[in-house]
Amino acid sequence: LQLELLLLSFCHVLVVTEVQTKNEMCGRPPITDGIDESTLKRVYEVGEEVTLTCELGYLPSTATPRRIACSATGQWTNSDLTCSPKMCQIPRPLQALAMGRTEVPFKSVLNYTCDDGYVLQGANESRCLHDGTWSHPPPLCKAVSCALPKPPRDGKIVHDKTITGSTTMYGQGWTYECNPPKAPSYERGYCMADGNATEPPVCRDVSCSIPAGIPNGFITFAIMREHGYKEKVKYGCNEHYVLDGNAEIECQNTGNWSAKPICRAPCSVGIKRGRIFYNAKKLWIADLKPNRVLHGEIVVFYCLNRAEKCGYPVASTCNDGTLPIPECFEEPGKVEYTLRPKTLPSEIRMCAASPERPTSPTRTA
Missing domain, CATH: 2.10.70.10 (Complement Module, domain 1)
Structure with missing residues (x-):
């Protein structure tokens, strides 16, 4: 009986010792975003202290370092340290696109693209660095340029704007003209987004059919015959009718007339008294x-x-x-x-x- 009691006591001591040993340890301290965890261990003994600091690119909420300790309960003492990311100023020309924001936090990325017809010169992305600066300056979007267009055979080009040099910029346009009485297969050309100019049209003979009359209107001073490219015919309306649209129509390069005007009818006021x-x-x-x-x-x-x-x-x-x-x-x-x-x-x-x-x-x- 005495031996059994000794054994039970020994077991009890073992259990107590085991529990005490288990409580004399702390796991890795709980941390919030931005706190540097590179030097932290996985396990700490009771009484050990740790100095918490902020990662590169984050600002501490307190001026002095904050130390926490592993307590006898296996819990860490409280820390009031918070780490806020440093901010980068959004480049001023881009602030209009940032919906009111003027700065973004550390690690943010700006991605740059150019509209069609423009070539990006510089980096296509920039990152907010730990010191509050950008990894790259904003790039430039330079308009695509085209070699000067070729005029059509038996014709010429009339540019919308005066051209200097041997190139023209994206979006700029011109009109093709043929020597009379020929008409170009299409009239407009442009410097396109891919850096190519519109190919020159073909100059060909074009005529429009005898112009048709319009309801409640008439053709003024016109000879009833086929008309050539760019020739015009003018319409008028009967008395009390109002002409809606261009009074003149023109024979187009397609062989069709431009849209005819309409003679709009007058109204009567449909009341008897008032x-x-x-x-x-x-x-x-x-x-x-x-x-x-x-x-x-x-x-x-x-x-x-x-x-x-x-x-x-x-x-x-x-x-x-x-x-x-x-x-x-x-x-x-x-x-x-x-x-x-x-x-x-x-x-x-x-x-x-x-x-x-x-x-x-x-x-x-």
């Missing part, structure tokens, strides 16, 4: 003689604000024979129009402001 504002005058509809407004002209109708008991104007525009009537306009009855005209929206007090609404609904007359 007052309107037209051509800088306030008119009763019966006094609009003839009842006609031209395409593009504006007619103002008067609507009633029932809540405020006042009138307000709503404008409508004649569009090729159609003049929409505002939805808010109410045509007065015959008796009201004849006997009580002073009560109409056009005659009573005008509202201080028109009622708020997203749009002015209209109905077609």
